[in-house]
Amino acid sequence: MNPHKVRYYGEMRDNNFEEMMATVLHVYREVDIVNNGVIIPELGDTVTPSFDEKPGIQAISTTSRELPPVPGKHPSATRDYEYRGLGTLSLLAAIDLHTGIVTEIIRKTHNSDDFIAFLKKLDSSYPGDKNMGIILDNLKVHTSGKTREYLLTVQNRFEFVFTLKHGSWLNIVEMLLSKLARTMLRGIMVKKH
Template identity: 55%
Template sequence: MPNTIKTIFLTDDDKTYLNKLLAQSTLEIRIYQRAKILLLKSAGISNMDIAGKLDIGIGVVQRCLNKFKDHGVESALHDSKGRGRKAEITDDDITWVINKACQKPKEYGYSAEFWYPMSFRKFINSIAEEQGHPRMATVAETTLRKILSNARIKQFRVSYYCEKRDPEFDTKMHDVLVVYKQVQMQFDEEGKLIPFENDTMHTLSYDEKPGIQAIAGTSEDRSPIPNSDKNNSYQRDYEYVRLGTLSLLAAIDLVSGEAIPLISDTHKSSDFILFLQKLDEKYPKGDTIRIILDNHSAHTSKETQEYLNTIPKRFEFVFTPKHGSWLNMIEGFFSKMTKQMLCGIRVETKKELKERIYRYFDEINKEPVPYKWTYKMDSIDLAKEDIDSIVYEVVNAKAASAENKNKKASKPFSRKRRTISN
């Protein structure tokens, strides 16, 4: 930029005024620089030297001097009103941005599931003009972050919840709790089993644990080294080999605490039937086997019902409500098993994994501990319950035999306390 202003003249009052400004400790940096430009220029210093002394661009010096020449000291020191961006972000703009953040990218033809800061900024910039928000066409990513932060919106995060999709959730939960109450009544206050006459009802909690991975290591684990700061734990190579998966079908007897396993490559109806056959062989003939289980398709399939038709009155199913798997006590057993045995397990073959799972059940069953349910037990009064309305024998009405269709299970056998002589 050409140096068109060779020199300027400042009165004594101007110089006194500018020096007083420079003495202020809270003076804005831009006003400080402009006051110094005027004083230095009035002393005959060139624009280039002034820029060098103040470490600013020569264009800044020239603009300040031009404003002084046109309108005087005050004009040179301060910006004129209305300078800068006239359009501001309005409440309407903010509401529009928040509304867009609450809609998924796929609704606008994008591949992503959720908005991330950069992609959201590009999206807002691209549609702002046509949707009547021109200011947002150039809005920065940091500004959008502030808008969404103030609205407490985190559009790139997901929190999960479990929706009650079963309209009879509370009723079905109550039915399961009634069964647990019946089991509870078989123990005294110290947790010891009370002997009963004609005890021909066996209650089990059943579920599947599919997709148990058989993983092999590529080298031997290194054992911990005593008194070592770095090698005080097992060391394992990151690389591993997937050998396939197994499915565990299991039940726990809620009275004895015994855990009953069946391991398979799948968890289809045929596998479930094999498990039922295992239970049928285990418990005395003529006894009733009552199973608490979820609504998996294998449990209510035509194939399963056809098997049940061959052994009427042998099994009774009590179904947990949808999204109510936490009501099934075996879930706690699976959680314990995962922590104690499956977490971090390495095997050489699927067969080894299968053998070690069965071995775990053998270890558990050496000292079985009955699982106890406590949630809402105080609200259950068995004297007021109609057992006929809870347990159903038919799991698939279309596949049931003609005599079993729409048939409810009979009441459990009465349990009279056996008198124990001292």
Template identity: 50%
Template sequence: MNAMRKTYLPLSDEDRNYLKSLSKKRTIQAQVVDRARILLYKADGMTFQQIADKLAISTATVRLCVSKFHKGGLDAALFDVQRSGRPSEITDDAKAWMISIACQRPAELGYAQELWTLASLHKYIQKHAEEAGYPRLSTVTKPYIQKFLREQDMKPFKIKYYCEKRDPDFETKMHEVLLVYKQIEMQFDENGDLIVPDDYKLTITVSYDEKPGIQAISNTAPDLRPTPEHGEVYRDAEYKRLGTLSLLAGIDLLTGEAIPLVSETHKSSDFIEFLKILDKKYPSQDTIRIILDNHSAHTSKETRCFLDTMPKGRFKFVFTPKHGSWLNMIESFFSKMTRQMLHGIRVNSKQELEERIYKYFDEINREPVVYHWKYKMDEISEEEAASV
């Protein structure tokens, strides 16, 4: 016993946190609270006599509690009847219940928030564990829940976005787009040079989309440029909105040239204006094939009337599936443009914004990049592409 008084109880962090929660509870037996405190004090290195004096109990009670801990563990030291309180382990059913709670939307359980936080999930589990039939979880610790979720590879605190395939013909339409990309690939020889037919009739393929709502924003005070003392650009947090512009743009997938049209809107009339730019740009014998989405301006009565005025076969539209804009290669171009040029841009007028957009296209077209599509291209044979 003398040696036992001088040793520290080997408590894990989880056991220590559990005992601390028991020592503060008012809804369990007083003797369980005392036993929890005995074990905590002993883990801190207090002697039997010091513990007895602090809790106003006998040293025999202290010795018995510590002895039971050494012989049978935490449960044996705390409870007279086996498993009348905390089970030795959290059961699989209790773990499954925790997972089901983590998978639910907090708003459906009476919370205002959309996503769980670790604190709110911990609080909910503790509050509702007993009524759900898992009393052990009423004292589960926040670090345990965090560790448990990590083991299950669950992150109910985060949102990861995806595109729902709402188009019933998604696979068919995607296949049509991939066929176009395969046909483009076949228009180049093994050296990467464009193969020009003897009759000089080419099928020009343009990847097209709109980028509406580009904001013209001006500073209310001049930016402070980097200095040796301050390496960043310093900018006044206040700004002034000057309106928005729309960008209609296409990429010639044979040459990599980017073709812009900046407008106040992106209506059918604007789209028709872009088609006129393409019609003027390419020889009359060429077919202009455009990969584009299902925006109403692309299929409107006004657009169809314009196409009826064009020579037969001059324009051919290939539509991406709904929620399949990622199949259109110009999306990558817009992403690059946002990073390189539009991010943090400040202008003095909408006119300046328009001029700088056109200037960006001039810079890009000095060294055009021919885009090559790779995804699922191994599923498209040259024979199938040639037969279409």
């Protein structure tokens, strides 16, 4: 088989695809209306975070020093091909669609406890009377028993708007995480202390 000749497709597996897509797009339309001053929400500023995780970020360090650019010889910094793996990390992040403010946490794992820790950080970042309509995907940790237990302790604080299966392209934070991966995280080295 020639792998370069294989073509892939996305099969629509969600019976509520159209309805869920319309719900997410409706939230984006509301954000646009609020951001452009067409309507002013009754309770003041609206909080609409778009959330996702970027798992598997490889933390690596060099085995030898990086060489600086040399005019006429090496136009950029030069690194040895060898590196030390320091494990992987997960970035959990949300961008407030009204202000552009990013809330983030870095974790070694990627589970319900990490998601709850993120929700707690998000909760402490905004006044307590604000309801947050979070756009996120259907990852199991977002609806786990632990997550549901935590949500009972902060009733009416978070409202989840789920993107559909194979619909991550509907989540605006995906663009931010993609940009981070292609620019800032690509080739980054960390120093082990």
